[in-house]
């Protein structure tokens with residue numbers, strides 16, 4: 001369910017005509033619907049209402065302050081993977097006691113920042129990280145709350161780049177070696193064991209890898225109990241998929257039901273780290289056609305958004321639906337369809353938003369929307385080819401708000417210096 005709908009052949013976000021936003025802020029821009037964001041967050045969170053749980057939104061999927069604030073007003077916490085994400089989350093008003101810190105390579109400085117901020121727990125991913133955390137905690141005279149991210153070696157059946165819970169992936173501690181690490185942590189003066197965590201991958205469209213993981217983790221928790229280690233939090237990570245094209249991912253309620261069954265007999269609080277399922281379909285990328293080139297062998301629609309704005313098609317061959325903002329604009333030749341590549345201005349053949357796609361014929365100046373771009377869209381954007389990053393806009397009812405200004409040439413070079421010897 002989302003709030004990007006046509007009214008009289010014109011695409012709206014809630015009650016705002018997208019063309020009006022384009023006129024005011026220029027293109028390209030990311031556009032989010034606050035009603036959709038809230039709906040998705042609440043649907044997900046309420047699916048777990050019967051369980052003691054905490055929904056920690058995966059900040060990496062969409063990290064704008066305004067959006068984080070929206071989730072915090074709905075009772076959300078945050079799953080972070082860097083000091084920068086911690087900074088954002090705190091600035092957005094997320095309660096540090098609702099923040100979990102994942103990631104294989106936390107620096108000493110980041111560990112300290114998390115610790116003094118009073119986050120709920122660190123999801124520690126190696127024995128060396130544990131040693132470092134103990135040292136930092138001792139220096140600060142604080143006790144570090146930890147869970148260990150275990151790698152259950154479960155196949156999430158998703159794209160290789162975004163699968164994380166297989167033995168060959170860099171993430172977590174192999175589950176069969178983790179017991180030893182827990183026993184080590186138990187002896188440490190400035191470490192408090194709170195939980196067990198895992199995250200097996202992203203864009204999962206089946207439930208069984210989740211339940212298989214939970215099953216393994218449950219057995220592991222019982223083993224820990226025999227050593228007198230009790231587990232308060234069980235963090236299952238994120239990963240629930242969405243529909244980009246013809247996938248049929250389980251509804252959050254179905255996912256929750258399956259987990260509830262598997263949680264039977266466990267007295268832990270469940271932590272969930274959803275990203276994509278909350279924001280993906282709540283955001284789009286709006287772009288304008290610069291030129292069209294119809295070469296006889298190929299049709300190219302050259303637009304002003306590129307792989308630096310949305311990396312997913314180039315990086316994962318990901319499919320994003322493309323819709324015209326005006327279904328029959330003056331410039332669109334007619335209602336016929338054509339097969340075209342939608343490409344950006346970047347100097348690489350890998351710069352495309354869609355390949356060999358059947359689309360309504362688009363002409364110069366037409367606006368188009370790249371759908372389902374709310375997750376891993378803006379957050380993965382870059383300045384490649386010295387392109388200022390796009391603006392981000394949030395709609396609420398009949399109003400829109402620029403929640404991130406478009407970058408400009410000055411911001412592009414703001415942090416660069418020419419050393420004296422070159423002056």
Ligand code: LLP
Pocket residue numbers: 058061079102103162199201202203237238239240273274275276277312316375376380
């Ligand atoms: N928790 C941890 C520890 C994670 O590493 C991730 C995602 C999540 C939660 C959230 O997963 P989600 O619910 O969004 O699936 N850039 C890729 C996705 C990378 C996901 C990385 N980790 C893409 O655009 O598909």
